[in-house]
Amino acid sequence: MKKAIHFTLNGYEISVEVESHKMLLQVLRDNLQLTGTKDGCGQGECGACTVIVDGDAVNSCIYPIFEVECKSATTIEGIVSKDGTLHPLQKVFVEHGAIQCGFCTPGMIMAAKALLDKNPKPNEIEIRSALSGNLCRCTGYVKIIDAVKTAKDLLREG
Amino acid sequence: MKGNVLGKGFPRLDAIAKATGETQYTIDLNMPGMLYGKILRSPLPHGLIRSIDTSKSEELRGVRRVITARDVPLNKFSFYQHLADKTILCSDKVRYVGDEVAAVAAVDEETASSALDLIRVDYEPLPTVFDPEEAMKPGAPLIHDGESNICFHTERVFGDPDKAFAECDFICQDQYVTHHVAHCCLEVSNCIARWSPSDQLTIWVNTQAPHAQRQEVARILGIPTRNVRIISSAMGGGFGSKLVMDMKLPVAAILSKKTGRPVKIVNSRSEEFSTAKTRYANKIYLKTGAKKDGRLWAREMKVIGDNGAYHDKGPGVIGFSSMTFSVLYNVPNIRYEGTLVYTNKQMGTPFRGYGNPQVTFAMETQLDVLAKKIGMDPLELRLKNANQPGEMTSCGAQITSCGMTQCMEAAAVAARWRQKRDQKGLRGIGMANMVHTGGGARIYGYNAADAFVKLSEDGAVTLITSAVDMGQGAHTAMAQIVAQELGVNLEDVKVVSDDTDLTPYDLGAWGSRTSFICGNAALAAARDAKKEIIAVASEMMEANPSDIVLENQKVYVNGSTDKYSFAELADYAINKRGSPISGRGRFVDKLPAGYTITEAFAKNIPTFVFGTQIAEAEVDENTGVVRVLKFVAAHETGRTINSAMAQGQIEGAVVQGIGYALTENLVFEKGRVVNDGFLDYKIPRIGDIPDIETILIETEDPDGPFGVKGIGEPGIVPTAPAIANAIYNACGIRINKLPILPEDILRALRELKTKQG
Numbered sequence: 070m071k072k073a074i075h076f077t078l079n080g081y082e083i084s085v086e087v088e089s090h091k092m093l094l095q096v097l098r099d100n101l102q103l104t105g106t107k108d109g110c111g112q113g114e115c116g117a118c119t120v121i122v123d124g125d126a127v128n129s130c131i132y133p134i135f136e137v138e139c140k141s142a143t144t145i146e147g148i149v150s151k152d153g154t155l156h157p158l159q160k161v162f163v164e165h166g167a168i169q170c171g172f173c174t175p176g177m178i179m180a181a182k183a184l185l186d187k188n189p190k191p192n193e194i195e196i197r198s199a200l201s202g203n204l205c206r207c208t209g210y211v212k213i214i215d216a217v218k219t220a221k222d223l224l225r226e227g
Numbered sequence: 228m229k230g231n232v233l234g235k236g237f238p239r240l241d242a243i244a245k246a247t248g249e250t251q252y253t254i255d256l257n258m259p260g261m262l263y264g265k266i267l268r269s270p271l272p273h274g275l276i277r278s279i280d281t282s283k284s285e286e287l288r289g290v291r292r293v294i295t296a297r298d299v300p301l302n303k304f305s306f307y308q309h310l311a312d313k314t315i316l317c318s319d320k321v322r323y324v325g326d327e328v329a330a331v332a333a334v335d336e337e338t339a340s341s342a343l344d345l346i347r348v349d350y351e352p353l354p355t356v357f358d359p360e361e362a363m364k365p366g367a368p369l370i371h372d373g374e375s376n377i378c379f380h381t382e383r384v385f386g387d388p389d390k391a392f393a394e395c396d397f398i399c400q401d402q403y404v405t406h407h408v409a410h411c412c413l414e415v416s417n418c419i420a421r422w423s424p425s426d427q428l429t430i431w432v433n434t435q436a437p438h439a440q441r442q443e444v445a446r447i448l449g450i451p452t453r454n455v456r457i458i459s460s461a462m463g464g465g466f467g468s469k470l471v472m473d474m475k476l477p478v479a480a481i482l483s484k485k486t487g488r489p490v491k492i493v494n495s496r497s498e499e500f501s502t503a504k505t506r507y508a509n510k511i512y513l514k515t516g517a518k519k520d521g522r523l524w525a526r527e528m529k530v531i532g533d534n535g536a537y538h539d540k541g542p543g544v545i546g547f548s549s550m551t552f553s554v555l556y557n558v559p560n561i562r563y564e565g566t567l568v569y570t571n572k573q574m575g576t577p578f579r580g581y582g583n584p585q586v587t588f589a590m591e592t593q594l595d596v597l598a599k600k601i602g603m604d605p606l607e608l609r610l611k612n613a614n615q616p617g618e619m620t621s622c623g624a625q626i627t628s629c630g631m632t633q634c635m636e637a638a639a640v641a642a643r644w645r646q647k648r649d650q651k652g653l654r655g656i657g658m659a660n661m662v663h664t665g666g667g668a669r670i671y672g673y674n675a676a677d678a679f680v681k682l683s684e685d686g687a688v689t690l691i692t693s694a695v696d697m698g699q700g701a702h703t704a705m706a707q708i709v710a711q712e713l714g715v716n717l718e719d720v721k722v723v724s725d726d727t728d729l730t731p732y733d734l735g736a737w738g739s740r741t742s743f744i745c746g747n748a749a750l751a752a753a754r755d756a757k758k759e760i761i762a763v764a765s766e767m768m769e770a771n772p773s774d775i776v777l778e779n780q781k782v783y784v785n786g787s788t789d790k791y792s793f794a795e796l797a798d799y800a801i802n803k804r805g806s807p808i809s810g811r812g813r814f815v816d817k818l819p820a821g822y823t824i825t826e827a828f829a830k831n832i833p834t835f836v837f838g839t840q841i842a843e844a845e846v847d848e849n850t851g852v853v854r855v856l857k858f859v860a861a862h863e864t865g866r867t868i869n870s871a872m873a874q875g876q877i878e879g880a881v882v883q884g885i886g887y888a889l890t891e892n893l894v895f896e897k898g899r900v901v902n903d904g905f906l907d908y909k910i911p912r913i914g915d916i917p918d919i920e921t922i923l924i925e926t927e928d929p930d931g932p933f934g935v936k937g938i939g940e941p942g943i944v945p946t947a948p949a950i951a952n953a954i955y956n957a958c959g960i961r962i963n964k965l966p967i968l969p970e971d972i973l974r975a976l977r978e979l980k981t982k983q984g
Contacts, residue, residue: 104248105247107413107463109415111496112905114904114905115496146247149247155243159243162242163238163239163242163243166874168242169699169875170412171241171463172252172412172464197913198914201913204912205913206883207464207698207699207879208878208879209879209880209916211882213913
């Protein structure tokens, strides 16, 4: 049974008509063709589907679409600024070699953004804790931690 | 050398697109009219198929086609065709939980899943066998036709091991057990198949070996190779899982042919864990003997490998592990016996390290036991037996560049080996060495690559390469080699790849071969293009070719201040001279004298790489949990192409190794994987990683491009034994199986207390 869901996506108010049992991830990828957010497990365990809803990092693969009604959602496609400048997190991930296959990257960046938006001065334990829901099989996380540490300094300066 | 990009940690060429979410992986692709396929898999580990009734599923609204074995060619298939034992769909028998029995194509995934539920299969269960040593015994249930479940066997002897053991002053003999682990690529295995009206089949698939899979698809479908095109794109990980064709490819192709629509099939994460093939699990019997002074004198290994229900690259994995076993420390008298056995479980397949992590776990943990027996420090024992540059080993392998001693010394200093061996509490450090291939293997008879460099009319440099980037950064590495040779920036080089219609035949990304083989081809192509650039420049600048310099993105006469851009050069070439600029490069691996594939053994390895890892760990005596505190990994790169990428390869491999050693384990119950999700199959998370220090040792390989050799796999090879040896140093217990779980530690600590007290 289809239902109209109204929410703000990457700064734009939108309305989609979808079966109400769908998850936010499916709607993003299948209905809205926003494939930047990835499907890694469908079970809320790997974090590849991480998006930000009302400031919180959520696993969109287990986030029912009707839950996002009247809320504000941000995906990886939405954090580049309007003039095309990369978000500082994107910039440091690129520069620090924190990206290999890149499949975990959008989710990892969104989880890091949710952290830094709430807590601009996290220590390493807080960084590790905030990203503990995001699996990476390629990098061993070393350069990801370095990148987030650098980003927090960049964001504080700028 | 005029270029100045080699070795630097520049950002990868594909990083920005990945950071913005623009990169399209196979799983992101959609096409007009595309249908979704799903596969019905056997719920039994062993059984006869009595009947299949697909009528209800065909009637379900939205289902376009249902197929079973009667709808597909029944050519048997395997990576090694002479061992072919699997058909696209099972016709009479299922041999593991997950074996493909039927498939549907429907308008969406939900409908396809519902359709599977409506297919009725009547199975007659057969007796099962899950343990390879049980499966070897006479009277064990036979999984395939034939007299035994033993499906591969190899033996090698060098020197006289029996006589040599009698001459040894110290001997250790132990058994080791390694386990099934899953690759856990973040992007699951998936593909899309589509036919053109003229019978050309195109398959989009995340594959490490596009040309090999193209042949495999053609072979199993019984169609000409030239009718098949494989397109790969950015891959969400490989680690060996994407080398051999998965049955999803021919299934999708057949569904696509029968429906006239593109068909996409995507593994669920559960299918990925339970059917996407595992690292080969081994039982290893190892005996090592040494002389009084610590010189290793004799060594004997017997490996029994769990093949799973069908053949994959198991014989290669067994064979390769026999080579690294024979080369490490150049022991003069060695015997290796390797056997693969069918069991009713999902198959094995290559996984980073290709058999080497398994045998190195046995070899390097036993070496510490031997060191204790002799009364030598484990570092001293290893330094004494180190492989040397230029040595011809007893098994016939010619070592060229070798940084083993440098790796050990650098790691020992960085880890503060001597200071940390006697720490208070349950804290200790342990080390392990490794040898691996740094350039693939010659064993397929073809170990070559072509590459092309073209200069566009605006001076942009493009490299066309068959190097496969599965996330390890191969395309950037190739571009960095070209940039170095042509004196341009890394970001000035565009890489075109990923399409078997475009790229020359190449065996794929495995065996840490890409930097060596494809890198040599890319360098040759750059050098060829450079010749043409110089010819054009000498005409344009009216100078001697030998006076032309390519540096800092400019072309000029040596000593002149008039420097021209590549754009100006290309403009001259195209518009004044009237001809384009390009280069062709070819690398053909030179074979040693008298080489034959079957007799060559370790001569199959073009170049060896060595490395040392030292782990510092703390054991909690109440919970048995092992916390890895610090890792030092010193590895040879020959010559580093991109320092950030090389470090990334080692860091990622070490963390995979930590998972391999301590937390990962596919648990089978009567042949069924019970932990088929990330909740219960534990790969390391960001909170689990220790401080990891990587040291890159450059030994300038004589045959690698600019001295480069491979770095993709070595990082995972010594990790588990380094941890096991650290545990021993911390609390005196030896665990000879993987994974080393808290319950194993607690049990062993209790036994130790009982023995002592």
